[in-house]
Amino acid sequence: MASNVLPGWLTQIFTTNDAPSPGQHQEILNALYPLRIQATELEDAIRTLSALRDTTCNTVRLMESAIHPIRLLPDDILREIFEHCVPWCREDGTARDTFPNEPFSAAYYNIFNVCRNWRAVAHAHPRLWTVLVIGPRFHRDQSYTSTMNRIQHTVEITHARAGSLPIRVHIPQSEKTIVGRELLLMVQTYGKQWGCMRIEGTTEEYDVLVILLNESSLPSLHELSLVGLSSGLSETLHIPALRHLRFEGAVQKTRNLFTPLSQITRCEFINSSPDSLAQMVNLEELIISCGRVSKNWRKPREPPLVLPNLTFLRVTEIDGGRSTIIVPLFNHFRLPALRTLYVHLPDTWRGSLIALDPSLIPDSIASLSIASDSIDGENAIRVTDFIRRSKHLHSLHVGGSQAPAILEMLATDLAVLSRLRNLYITPFDPISLHDTAHSLKAFTSARMLAGYAPLGPLRVYMRALNRQDDQAALAIQCVGGQELQVVDGKFDTFDNVPHI
Structure with missing residues (x-):
């Protein structure tokens, strides 16, 4: 409530601890009702504008991503990027630090879950699949059979x-x-x-x-x-x-x-x-x-x-x-x-x-x-x-x-x-x-x-x-x-x- 819409006596009451008179009390009630309605209308308008802003910003992001240069990358550049994400595929020899800790590290999932095109390029790039870890630790919640099935699946898809x-x-x-x-x-x-x-x-x-x-x-x-x-x-x-x-x-x-x-x-x-x-x-x-x-x-x-x-x-x-x-x-x-x-x-x-x-x-x-x-x-x-x-x-x-x-x-x-x-x-x-x-x-x-x-x-x-x-x-x-x-x-x- 702006001070320029208030009567002078009301502004003065705000600066004191005095109680308004009966007439002043009624006058305040009469002015308070439309102001409450106006505040509610403003809050509704803010929510509407905020939702519109969020929708518009999301649309802008989607449209910008649609024309992002990464969508235009040729497959050979994507394969080069993927090799950096899975660095052990570029290693040679048998030193421990040239192998991943698990058969499928998070790097593979990060590549596969971006889009179908990336997943297809990764699956079709043999060099990414030239490292195989056999025999990870048994998980307590898995039986020997389920563990062996998982290992067998890993071996099969790696060689394929x-x-x-x-x-x-x-x-x-x-x-x-x-x-x-x-x-x-x-x-x-x-x-x-x-x-x-x-x-x-x-x-x-x-x-x-x-x-x-x-x-x-x-x-x-x-x-x-x-x-x-x-x-x-x-x-x-x-x-x-x-x-x-x-x-x-x-x-x-x-x-x-x-x-x-x-x-x-x-x-x-x-x-x-x-x-x-x-x-x-x-x-x-x-x-x-x-x-x-x-x-x-x-x-x-x-x-x-x-x-x-x-x-x-x-x-x-x-x-x-x-x-x-x-x-x-x-x-x-x-x-x-x-x-x-x-x-x-x-x-x-x-x-x-x-x-x-x-x-x-x-x-x-x-x-x-x-x-x-x-x-x-x-x-x-x-x-x-x-x-x-x-x-x-x-x-x-x-x-x-x-x-x-x-x-x-x-x-x-x-x-x-x-x-x-x-x-x-x-x-x-x-x-x-x-x-x-x-x-x-x-x-x-x-x-x-x-x-x-x-x-x-x-x-x-x-x-x-x-x-x-x-x-x-x-x-x-x-x-x-x-x-x-x-x-x-x-x-x-x-x-x-x-x-x-």
């Missing part, structure tokens, strides 16, 4: 939609593993199309699974991961196309695990003792990430075995004690073709590289990465000997507290200065950055004085940069026109060097 593309299969460890006749039928029916396979489980589950695999045809299986095996297998696997083998948390107590092991060209031992390595005479790439090894490795092999085709080796120690795999590895094997070598030791490692004869390090190495925050001065000298031994070395990564000392020792070696083309440094921590700066200046100055061209982009890796650290790193005065790059992260691989 994948077309002729190879399929990566994951059989995870669960509360109850899917074993027996049903799984055997699945393997026998669809195993011919499986290219990669990851199996997780206990020893008892393995015995059953291995029998199933051995009784099935797997002509396309070229990569296999065995996870969690704690004892020797009772059966021998015959997989003719197998080339890549991965053990995770497994101990191999039989040499006849695969026949023949000479067909393996790439192998990974993750927290597993590499006891079956001696039979892999055609190995080209090897990754070992383990701590303590079996007794077979404690004494040098006489005569040592030769792995003539091995070009890539990554060794990561995961035990904080004094045991090591790097020393017995070179005592047991000769690697004349080795081109890329990674040696990464944990911060708590208390072993020693002194026992490793530098003459056992192949002089064919072109790329070398050695990093540890636990290497002392004596081990740093031995590392320097390894680097000098590598006559074809052109890419070097040094990490840890002794990195500055190693660089300063190398700065006096003209042979190393002449060979090196790329240098990567990971300081011990941001505090040691100034020591790194000093050693880098000494190294680049020595190269310039010797008349050698500047290195390729020199990279300093820092796991956690702040503004002060960043400025300090950028202030490193590398002479001779040397380009410097400060990387906020962790060194992983050399440029243009193949790795697993």
Whole structure:
């Protein structure tokens, strides 16, 4: 009610606590009735207009969606988008993080439920269906039969939609593993199309699974991961196309695990003792990430075995004690073709590289990465000997507290200065950055004085940069026109060097 429609006396009453007179009371009642009617009419009008506004806005949204550019996307662009929504279809290999957690993740349903066209495009795109997870956890409210029916349906539609593309299969460890006749039928029916396979489980589950695999045809299986095996297998696997083998948390107590092991060209031992390595005479790439090894490795092999085709080796120690795999590895094997070598030791490692004869390090190495925050001065000298031994070395990564000392020792070696083309440094921590700066200046100055061209982009890796650290790193005065790059992260691989 606007104040300009009220009598003056009524406005005055609003500002006091006085009661109106009988005449004023009647006058208020007479004026109140039409105002109430007017307020009701206004509320009805507001509701009508609000409903009209909502309907109009909804119509606008529908019309805008009808002309949205996404409706005009060709099918090939839609397929590209769908692959990003289901990223594991673009992965390869058998690492755990390349598989989804469930047979059908929410990503599939998000694609299917948009419209019939999207669903049709997704169903007709084989690449989306190249990953299969068999054996999810049993749901408490489902019987074994209903669970098996669901798994069987998943397997059937996956193979139907994948077309002729190879399929990566994951059989995870669960509360109850899917074993027996049903799984055997699945393997026998669809195993011919499986290219990669990851199996997780206990020893008892393995015995059953291995029998199933051995009784099935797997002509396309070229990569296999065995996870969690704690004892020797009772059966021998015959997989003719197998080339890549991965053990995770497994101990191999039989040499006849695969026949023949000479067909393996790439192998990974993750927290597993590499006891079956001696039979892999055609190995080209090897990754070992383990701590303590079996007794077979404690004494040098006489005569040592030769792995003539091995070009890539990554060794990561995961035990904080004094045991090591790097020393017995070179005592047991000769690697004349080795081109890329990674040696990464944990911060708590208390072993020693002194026992490793530098003459056992192949002089064919072109790329070398050695990093540890636990290497002392004596081990740093031995590392320097390894680097000098590598006559074809052109890419070097040094990490840890002794990195500055190693660089300063190398700065006096003209042979190393002449060979090196790329240098990567990971300081011990941001505090040691100034020591790194000093050693880098000494190294680049020595190269310039010797008349050698500047290195390729020199990279300093820092796991956690702040503004002060960043400025300090950028202030490193590398002479001779040397380009410097400060990387906020962790060194992983050399440029243009193949790795697993």
